[in-house]
Amino acid sequence: MFPSTPDQFVAAQKSSVGYWFTLTNIAVEGLQRLTELNLQTARTTLADSQENVRALFAGKDLRDVFAVQGNLAQPAAEQAIAYARNVYEIASNTQAELTKAVEARYEQHSRNMQSFVDTFVKNAPAGSEAITALLxxxxxxxxxxxxxIQSAAKQTAEAAGARFVTTAVAASGAAQQAGARAPRQ
Incomplete structure (x- = not known):
């Protein structure tokens, strides 16, 4: 746990730097997935907007224009919900990977600390029972x-996920109802 030789110190430093690079890589991969999603969403939105404008200009009268407008609400809402789901999935996966890395590091530190305590207790001089018990x-x-803390964090993440799913389902239903009610003149 506490390096006592220069080689142990260097090894501990390498381990720490490797750990931070692991966390950084996980975060950057999550950011990359989010960036790719955003670029794909921008491309899709641009293509859809072009198609919608073409459809509006193709209308021969005001009824055609209103009909096209009425048909735009539901797909836009569904796309927004799909985007939110994808963002949630990326965030959840990245958080899970980070959690796994942190838990593995904690377990290693815990084993090292327990080894240190065991060695300390085994080699403690007589009369140091109070210190060893405290340690x-x-x-x-x-x-x-x-x-x-870990249990509370998992429960919070699960509750947030459940709320997200419930909200997404409700929003999807509302979008379908809005699309059904849109004026079709």
Whole structure:
């Protein structure tokens, strides 16, 4: 846990730098996926807008123009919902990858700390029982706290995901109803 030789110190530093690069790569990959989604959405929106303008100009009278306008609401709402789902999926996947990397690092640190405590307790001089007991209980308390925080974070993420799905379903239903009610003169 606490490097005592220059080689151990260098190894610990390399491990830390590697860990931060891992986290950075995960974040950049998530950003790349989001950027690709945004570019694809921009392309699709531009193509759809061009097609909609052509359809509006192809109308022979005001009824045709209103009919085209009435048909635009539902596809636009569905596209917005699909975009939000994709953003949520990218964010969720990136968060899951980051969580996995952080948990793996925590587990390694926990094992290192427990090894340190075990070595310390084994080599502690007589009369240091109070210090060793305090050290052991501190490690146990830190582990328990981490587990509680991790559990709360997972519950929060699951609740947010459930709310997103519920909202997306409701929005999709509302978009379908709006499309059905659009004036078709």
């Amino acid at each position: 052991q209980s501190s490690v146990a308390a830190a582990s328990s706290t981490y587990q509680s």
